Amino acid sequence: MKQETDMPNLEPLFVSRIPPVERPVQRDKPLLKEIVEADRLIRASRGREHFKVSGKGLAVAVLDTGLRTTHVDFNGRVAAQRNFTSDDGGDVDNVSDGNGHGTNVAGIVCANKDHVGIAPGAHVVPLKVLSNEGGGSFEAIKDALQWLLDNGEKHNVSVVCMSLGDSGNYINDTGFPLDAIQERIRSLKAKGIACCVAAGNDYYTHNSKQGMSYPAIFRDTISVGAVYDLNEGSFSYNSGATAFSTGEDRITPFSQRLHDSVAGAVATDIFAPGAPIRSSGISNDRGESIQHGTSQATPVVAGVVLLLQELFVNAHGRLPAVDxxxxxxxxxxxxIVDGDDEHDNVDHTNLTFRRVDALAALETLSRSMATAELMAGSPGIPRTHA
Incomplete structure (x- = not known):
């Protein structure tokens, strides 16, 4: 019998409802084969081709509104599934996505048919923690993370993608003592499982004050902000944020952000393309959806993490440390500089942040492994001694 992971008797700080995520726009069929703009900016397909990686042998757990598991983009690659909501009578095996957010997010990570995600060889484990209306509870998040601690390894889960948050704006993680979600994220990290979490979409709402939402604020997460990937015109958002014009590597006006100089270890780790992103949809088994958000940037980074992990596993037979x-x-x-060319209705920090580059990250890992082999004295290359 499998022994469950022992956890302290902790309770989550937040027991209120999670604000609903916005529904993506749905289309009956795809317009594009690949997530072209995002892929071009971060050079994911070039990285996959050069290093022969795709996320194969690994899986991403997507904590969201569920998944259209019959979509051709995920055919044969749903490793496991679990429902933590009351939707569909609380049937634990039913992760049907009546919202579309979860299917969009999962497709960005690992779609592989009509759409091509960042890590198209990876499997997906949809954990439905948000209802078809888009909201949910942090209790469901806690339970899903515990399920991963108990079951994730047997399904080869190496990345968790959480495109959700509480809409708060925090600048440190010291005010969350005995938080059960934080503790479970920390325990997953100890297993080499990376938790990628959306920084939040409420920069305008919080009057352009630096900060991130919960649980992205935890230092053991990989927190993700959003940029535009090219000039697609102007956009206005329900929060009141408006981009009068857009362009490559401009930070979106809704994306929360927290700089190293303000927050140190809990600063926003990385930015990625997040507006607008085309991905898998729920209108039918070949449907497409379009959405803007740090929710969309987060699975981009989750996909890059899968590529890095596969390259490392191929060389070492184990997952790398999340740090x-x-x-x-x-x-x-x-x-990227916040305020150098943005044209929107929010204030800017004029500080420098980082935007993910998949090819460069894989090259960095490759060089790191080569250096380590030389330092250790790799087979066929004798070490010299002074």
Whole structure:
């Protein structure tokens, strides 16, 4: 009998409802084969081709509104599933997505048919923690993370994607003593499982004050903000945020952000394309959806993490430490300045943040492994001694 992971008797700080995520726009069929704009900006397909990685052998757990498991983009690659909501009578095996947010997010990570995600060889484990209306409870998040601690390894889960939050705006994680969600994220990290979490979409709402939502604020997460990937015109959002024009690597006006100089270890780790992103949809088994948000940037980073993990596993037979993954992401990232060319209705920090570059991250890891082999004295290359 499998022994369940022992956890302290902790309770989550937040027991209120999670604000509903917005429903993506749905289309009956795809317009594009690949997530073209996002892929071009972060050079994911070039990285996959050069290093022969796709996320194969690994899985991403997507904590969201569920998944259209019959969509051709996920055919044969749903490793496991679990419902933590009361939808569909609380049937634990039914993760039907009546919202579309979860299917969009999962497709960005690992779609592989009509759409091609960042890590198209990976499997997906949909954990339905948000209802078809888009909201949910942090109790469901806690239970899903515990399920992963108990079951994730047998399904080869190496990344958790959480495109959700409480809409708060925090600048440190010291005010969450004995938080059960934080403790479970920390325990997953100890197993080498990276938790990628959306920084939040409420920068305008919080009057352009730096900060991130819960649980992205936890230092053991990989927190993700959003940029535009090219000029797609102007956009206005329900929060009141408005981009009068858009362009490559401009931070979106809704994306929460927290700089190293303000928050140190709990700063926003990385930015990624998040507006607008086309992905898998729920209108039918070949449907497409379009959405803007740090919710969409987060699975981009989750996909890059899967590529890095596969390259490392192929060389070492084990997952890398999450802190090493963060280092590869950040040290290879493209520098972006908040306020240099943004044209929107929010105030800017004029500080430099980092945007993910998949090819550069893989190159950084490859060089790191080569250096380590030389230092250790790799077979066929004798070490010299002074």
């Amino acid at each position: 090493d993954v963060v280092q590869w992401l950040r040290s290879s990232a493209v520098s």
